[in-house]
Amino acid sequence: MLAPPLRQQSLGAGRVSQPPCRRRTPNPNPFLGLPPFLAFRQQLGLFLLFLDLAFLGSVTMLLHRAVIPHLRQACRLKSAPSRLYIRACSTDDSLQPQCPSLAFSGDNSSTGGWKVMGTLLGLGAVLAYHDHRCRATQESPHIYTREEVRSHSSPETRIWVTLGCEVFDVTEFVDLHPGGPSKLMLAAGGPLEPFWALYAVHNQPHVREMLAQYKIGELSPEDKAPSTLKTSDPYIDDPVRHPALKVNSQRPFNAEPPPELLTENYITPNPIFFTRNHLPVPNLDPETYRLHVVGPPGGQSLCLSLDDLYKFPKHEITVTLQCAGNRRSEMTQFKEVRGLEWNIGAISTARWAGARLCDVLAKAGHQLCETEAHVCFEGLDSDPTGTAYGASIPLARAMDPEAEVLLAYEMNGQPLPRDHGFPVRVVVPGVVGARHVKWLGKVSVEPEESYSHWQRRDYKGFSPSVDWDTVDFDSAPSIQELPVQSAITEPKDGETVQSGEVTIKGYAWSGGGRAVVRVDVSLDGGLTWHVAELDGEEQRPRKAWAWRLWQLQAPVPAGRKELNIVCKAVDDSYNVQPDTVAPIWNLRGVLSNAWHHVHVHVAP
């Protein structure tokens, strides 16, 4: 891997939160003459640049929480909590172009042993960047026209992009872009803003810092006008959401109901059903909506209106959906992962109605074949290139009437809400949420799994020993059926319960139609167990698509000041949840199904 080019000085990363490197201070630069390992750290740092939406949340926190305080201390910065300042090195404010940037705030409240590791890992990258930056600011910026930038849009001519008034050569980074080179190439020769507007999480200080390593100059004054690409907010049409939802990401919108509401009802009300969007919510007209179903070779394709879909037999089932990242926050507590910080609420249950996928596929002439095949789904939500959200499931599941895969147009007796796929989404009972493609536009049968990023480069599980340097996404199967899961929704962690008797409530669910047959609850961290009472519908064997709510009234052992409440579920294959999170930790923080713990105080 080549070292990143460094042709120009200047910095241009900060608007409010990042006062620029402007003036040499009496402090000697503490980072000059760093040992050789920083060359590696620097390349590691590059890898983080342009991280796409799904990967960024927790890394940001890691860097911010773990690295910045150390950096600040090392540089003897004036303390400015909740704001990121990098002003340690010998620079001058007057060199700072007034380019737009994002303010950034966070908190430093997180502590723990992993902080140290995070610090060590992250520090190298930041120091390396810092080294470049300080040297860069010693030269005057090279000025380019937008026309010149536009001519650098391929590896042969090198790949340039702009952000605000700054110009960057990202040739060496393209292959490292976690979202794939193709996504970054969309911006080649032009501005990044339209893409960052879509993947808003790019607007993080550490991303901008790392981008700055690739800075080669600035746009000429006459070219500083806005780019010709549409830069308006692609999320502006997103629907209004219920205020009870706990928002993990606004753009795209990702939110979960709070634990205290989650198990209030066996059927989750639509407005608080957890939402996991990957892109802006499309605004589709039910009158003109068409579902394209590709026929088999030599057969006919279907182009179905909503009315056409209504003509298939209406099938109605109660199904629990769970995001693969549910309970990721517990995994993060052990060791940082990349992904949205879901608590225990990335799971909800609804009554879905629609046409059975097997009926629609049969109508298009598809049959179950001997060779392995997959049904690929494409959403009508898409990025600026028109690349849609996509996923696939095995044809055997799709064609099995007993698997009850739906093209759903109703959720709890209502048309689908926009956040949940209006007018049509896939519902794949017993399978991870990521395959329940929303705003469904196209269905096809292919010999291979969907080539979508979300099928092949995400939503897979790995050994705790695998990290971002060693991960081979092709080595693991895409998540389909999920493992057995349960969590405590009442009482809440840190709550004070009355002595005497405590009521404990929660949910339990398993993938693949496997029924939950038992939930064990402990008040002493797992030494002794009680059997909880299962509520909710008992479902048909092999078709237990929905969760069981459960509760337990148990006496609080006399004299206890604290309780370590634990739950674990058993499904009808007698699979159980693992005891602890560390051995199932994985770099994406998916499949977090260790015993759920809630620590409470007992009122004296």
Add this chain to the structure above:
Amino acid sequence: MLAPPLRQQSLGAGRVSQPPCRRRTPNPNPFLGLPPFLAFRQQLGLFLLFLDLAFLGSVTMLLHRAVIPHLRQACRLKSAPSRLYIRACSTDDSLQPQCPSLAFSGDNSSTGGWKVMGTLLGLGAVLAYHDHRCRATQESPHIYTREEVRSHSSPETRIWVTLGCEVFDVTEFVDLHPGGPSKLMLAAGGPLEPFWALYAVHNQPHVREMLAQYKIGELSPEDKAPSTLKTSDPYIDDPVRHPALKVNSQRPFNAEPPPELLTENYITPNPIFFTRNHLPVPNLDPETYRLHVVGPPGGQSLCLSLDDLYKFPKHEITVTLQCAGNRRSEMTQFKEVRGLEWNIGAISTARWAGARLCDVLAKAGHQLCETEAHVCFEGLDSDPTGTAYGASIPLARAMDPEAEVLLAYEMNGQPLPRDHGFPVRVVVPGVVGARHVKWLGKVSVEPEESYSHWQRRDYKGFSPSVDWDTVDFDSAPSIQELPVQSAITEPKDGETVQSGEVTIKGYAWSGGGRAVVRVDVSLDGGLTWHVAELDGEEQRPRKAWAWRLWQLQAPVPAGRKELNIVCKAVDDSYNVQPDTVAPIWNLRGVLSNAWHHVHVHVAP
């Protein structure tokens, strides 16, 4: 529950190993005037009497290991290791009738914290028995004729049985018999020997001790002739077995291959395939063999010869069978359970061929129905009443061609060996071994599960909090699909490995056709992990019926004197094995699938 009757004295339990209570010694009887809790302990003790075959192994060990040393000490017995003597109380050898009894030997090597609990639980029962026994010996025996005994064969007349020359009134015990009252009623008014010959594990000292509580007298001298019932060894026709097998029980025969042979071959050779019999092996003539398939109401039943069965399309699949009790010995190490002490070898893999059950059921006119139904299987192995081994599976699985349930007549290209069901057995891929009924005699479709003991009162999982006083067998589903499993076959526990590099081998499997997608191996007890290499056939999705063998070459960390090697598997539903055995402990010791540990020394 009424207290057991105690009408006569005498003892008559010992031949060689149990010198009778014979003579008052200067020692005062230390058990007279025991506190009231012993009344309860005594009833608990009664519950253990007549325990059927499957339940007895580990209880014997518990009583022997934990209770006897304490009892011996309390009574100030002359030490006699490996032999059970109870001679503490004031008795006289001259009162001892010379009735046949079984010698008993064991070892006292087991230690551990649970011994104490075992001691406390067991001691009460033994002390209570002891109390009775000592009082009984103070009177002279009542003498009964066999004709008198025969007239006591119902609850109304009271229920008497004989063993050797002794007569027992077991009226109060009948409902407590763990094998069910009906089994014990078979012996009502007659001798126990023919039944104990079948369930040989009754021949345990503690069973005889508890039976002694019900002694009411002895047979008249002229009636001491052998009973008219056939008392010959029902296991005399059992086949000759391979000497490599590790035998857990001879009658019925239960044995497993040693770990070092288990994963030598992907396909287990027939002679060392693990064997789990519940009854004597029937000796069936393939010429006269008939399989009775009950037709639907109004339909026709089938009576199929082997040649008839050969006419169905021959279907061949590789399937791993696992006993629910595999790895029970690890559960026992945590806390005693009732069942055979399987190590890691109650699992094997074969290539099975036969007719598909769905084809045979269809031929008999059966169809998949909307209501829940079950296919019940009966073996031609039976107890003295003609009650056959039985089990059932859901009709939905039986009728699903994709589930590939077989009526198998070939195992690895050979006719089934007698120990494995000759001429026909059921093979239910992905499902616990107990449903793969051998020596198949009858197939029927019923609205309910099989009423067999093994379907309804065994092979079920319970919470660790459930014990024999609180267990409700109806509250748990019968085990069908098994959870994900793995174990280390090389190196063996306690072995010394060379420094440098260690090779670790083992197997991994999951129920329900779920493929094993990864095996993690740790050398440090689970702190860090390596990903093992999977060998063996990669099977079709949803039809991964057979295990994966795996291996890992890993460097031995320098300076380590010992390794705590651990394995854990992940299946394609991303279910994992639990970390530890305690939270999945259950009173029958089934479903033991916690991480497998092997501790080895490193050569200096």
